[in-house]
Amino acid sequence: MYYVVTIATFLTMALALIRAILGPSVYDRVLAVNMFGTKTVLLLSVIAFLYGRPDFLDLALAYALINFIGVLAVLEFFRARVARREAENREGA
Numbered sequence: 001m002y003y004v005v006t007i008a009t010f011l012t013m014a015l016a017l018i019r020a021i022l023g024p025s026v027y028d029r030v031l032a033v034n035m036f037g038t039k040t041v042l043l044l045s046v047i048a049f050l051y052g053r054p055d056f057l058d059l060a061l062a063y064a065l066i067n068f069i070g071v072l073a074v075l076e077f078f079r080a081r082v083a084r085r086e087a088e089n090r091e092g093a
Helices: 002-022 026-051 055-092
Strands: none
Touching: 002 026, 026 055
16 A cells, blocks of 8 residues: 555656646746655655654655745745836846
């Protein structure tokens, strides 16, 4: 049963990776990368259960925090870039 969960997780990770590559907008790509990170945390948790290694859960938790902070940083970067472009357009007009 857990092997089915692992295969399904790999499948959704592949779909998220395709969306990250093909995504029509930057926000779709960031969302896909966030989903990929979330599925990685889930995969680490399943592997920790399968192998009886609870220390993998610490890795999964650390990766989840890094994923969350990283997505917020990338979104803030793009928000600031859009705001800077709008300010430049207002000054030039």
